[in-house]
Amino acid sequence: MPTLLLVRHGRSTANSSGILAGWSPGVALDEHGEQQAKTLAERLAALPxxxxxxxxxxxxxxxxxxxLATRPELTLRLDERLGECRYGDWTGRGLAELAKEPLWATVQTQPSAATFPGPEGESLREMSHRAVESVREWxxxxxxxxGPDAVWLACSHGDVIKAIVADALGLHLDLFQRISIxxxxxxxxxxxSVRPYLLRLGDTGDLGGLAPRPRPASSDGEQGRDDAVVGGDTGTR
Structure with missing residues (x-):
């Protein structure tokens, strides 16, 4: 099966200001985030x-x-299911202020029970469902x-990626706050067809090891390509 690279966007003006951006319009990368985007393109240069x-x-x-500026063969495809959680009335408010809300404790300790207030708010369960559905369909x-050796990329947001990772690891959504992106x-x-494999988590280093490798010869009695390596991955496949 293909390899999915989940990219969280670079640091935004809302990130650096401690604001919960959600779907607020006009939230852009700050200067540091712009540099992160340039570095990201360099890190991805070796991957097809x-x-x-x-x-x-x-x-x-x-x-x-x-x-995309350096890879003109690529066309950007948009999917709202990969969009940020719809935080409803929390959108645009400061994180320090939101931490005083009773719902904050639920988001931290039992996120599967959290639904954000207001007509535009959604639950973290709904966010998780749409995000996982999106990446599996893509x-x-x-x-x-x-083909099965393809590498593809999806750019999304912190909570969305955490939910996708939790699903891949078979973790209950209530445990997704243990993940940092x-x-x-x-x-x-x-x-x-057997299970998802988490190959990198929040990686900021070299990505060369994610390039496709030659398929091993298969015959009766040999390890299946999708089997876990007993003793740990050898770095040769």
Whole structure:
């Protein structure tokens, strides 16, 4: 199955100001985030990306700008299901202020029970469901179009990526706050017919090891390509 690279957008003006941006319009990358986007394009240069999908929000599209500028063969495809959680009436408020709200404790300790207030608010369960549905559908499409060794990228947001990772690891959503995803980091997942594999989590270093490798010869009695390596991955496949 293909390898999915989940990219969190670079640091935004809301991140650096301690504001919960949500779907607020006009939230852009700050100066540091712009540099992160340039560095991201350099880190991805060695990987043969086949498809790039993104949240429609500006900070994600800006993050992908330098990458797309150097890879004219790639077309950006947008999917609202990868958009930020809809925080409803919390949108645009300061995190320090929100930490005093009773709902904050629920978000921290039992996120599966959290629904954000207001007519535009959604639950974290709904966010998780749509995000996982999106990446699994795109992954299947990428395999149909480009084969099982394809590498593709989806740019999204911190909570969204954490929910996708929790699903891949078989974790209950209530445990997803144990996962940390930094701005401009890359998380890699390979879905297989057996199970998902988490290859990188919040990676900010070299990505060369994610490039496709030659397929091993298969015969009766040999390890299946999608089997876990007993004793740990050897780094040779």
């Amino acid at each position: 990306l086949q498809t790039v999908v993104s949240s429609p929000l500006d900070r994600c599209r800006q993050t992908l700008g330098p990458l 992954d299947a499409e990428v395999e149909r179009e480009h 930094e701005p401009a980091s890359i998380t890699a997942i390979r879905y297989t």
